[in-house]
Amino acid sequence: MQLEQARHRAEALRQLINKHNFQYYVLDDPSITDNEYDILMRELIDIETDFSDLITPDSPTQRVGVSPVSELKEVKHLAPMLSLGNAFNEDEMRAFNKRIKEKLSVNSLVFSGETKFDGLAVNILYENGLLVTAATRGDGSIGEDVTHNVRTISQVPLSLFGENIPHLIEVRGEVVMTHKGFTALNDRQRDKGEKVFANPRNAAAGSLRQLDSRVTAQRPLAFFAYGIGEYKGKTNLTSHTSILRQLKEWGLPVSSDTKRLNGIDACLSYYAEIGAVRSELAHDIDGVVFKVNEISQQRELGFVSRAPRWAIAYKFPPLEEITQLLDIEIQVGRTGALTPVARLSPVNVAGVTVTNATLHNIDEIKRKDIKIGDWVYVRRAGDVIPEIVAVIKEKRANVSDFNMPNVCPVCGSDVVRQEGEAVYRCIGGLSCSAQNIQAIIHFASRKAMNIDGLGDKLIIQLTESGLISTVADLYSLSKEQLVTLERMGEKSAENLMAALEKSKKTTLERFIYAMGIREVGEATARTLAMRYKSLELIEQATTGELETISDVGPVVAFNIYSFFQQKHNLEIIQRLLLAGIYWENNEDEINLIFSGMSFVLTGSLQVMTRDEAKQKLISLGAKVTGSVSKKTNYVVYGENAGSKYEKAIELGITTLNEESFIKMLEKEK
């Protein structure tokens, strides 16, 4: 290729790639596939390898990082980077409102509201549209030069595009890390035996202040612009919201949660709205920033020390706190799996007192190097169970190692760990009261025997009072016994007795599922019921025979076989049948309503996935095929259904939209 030709092609590629970068990283709306993007990148890299003079500082190839610097140099900001005053409650917000209304002698005010990202503030200087330097906030006047690192953040444009590009502009924003990126980074760090970060903010800061930008390039950093500093150029920026709009038009990422707000009450509602969705956001935020929207009013208000009078951060409580790990206890589940649970010194995390955190399994404890007595960061993200993020090693003193017990803490049976499994199990089976309670809970559950009103708490009450010890005992309960329980009235006792009676009529598949055989879920239970049609035959099946059933592998076959080898289990089954549990012994009872019928699914379904619909149909005896023919009985179509739908119409086959399909399933239940 000739130099001139290469120059043109490289320029075109850069523009194209930068556009796709913007669509992907800023708008979150890519218009080409990753593969197509890679091909464009590849071509540009090839040209720049052949003609190194053509490499420009804003080339998208220049984001991979460069050789390490020896230290971070100092950079003086052209305009100082301000800090923000804080408000912690409504009164302080109203005082802020009153203060500025008086200063401006106005009756009403328009604010802008935005989420306050919990990351690291940076100042990016663009000259004639090109990224020149990027610096941390530092003390507000002088920061550290992190240009080499900020260049690796895909969201940050290396050159601005669009209209009215100023001769010079300082863009202010926050470098952050998503929760997802943070978790993945910490996992990688642990695997490599390197430092883990306590929270996304620290991880973002650590990543941004790297000397080696090739490391930064591997870190999942994001950037949001929230304002400008020094500015030289034509301007029509008269409000904060217009600044944000303009930044976005130049290709800078701006938070989508920004809102123009009329008066203080609208601000307070906005704060509540953001607070309600805070835990669902991809990034940590530590509050909401309110600004007087009009720039002319901002000028009039001015500053107190280093903070603008016209802005305030209304803070949220932190989602993460430090507390001490007092002990690690073991919970025993239905299948005997032992789960370690952290007992914490009670700590209030964003309004909720946290005393426990899940530790998942021993591998997790080892990975995070958690020891009893450690000081730890606990984090509450959304509704999920609180988690220990990391240990504060510096505070470690008088700690003890945690080991999985050799015997079950509930029943004293042996504990075993199968090869390749992370899980330890108590082998006590139903003689272990913990497993027994979970087994009864499973037995009574909706998809099993469906005993209405028999919930977890009541089952624990019944076992602890000695009224029942196995599922078979449920059917010998009397109303007189039930009313002796705390919080159990006449009416509730009667209801439970009726629910027990009603549950006696069941199906073979429900009954098998209710037994709680390990790894025998609804689907396997149904298969077994359809295949054998009788409990006696399943009881007598050998592992070899069971393995011939599709979806039943050696492990499940063994689980089924050994379940029925145990005398205890056979006795319970006997007692249940004697108590009057029954099902019809013929095929019809197994609800094969679509037996012999052929279905085709096409288009995208909204309520269930196509796979779920397929499983459901198969379980009801239908055949689900990929193409429409004269033998097809029904075509179920979702959105954007194409040729299969047309073919069905052509052949005069009944078509069902999703709604009618679901209605049909419900009617047939």
Ligand code: JCF
């Ligand atoms: O998101 C932020 N962390 C944030 C910080 C947003 C803003 O609008 C800010 C800020 C710090 C100072 N505005 C100023 C003036």
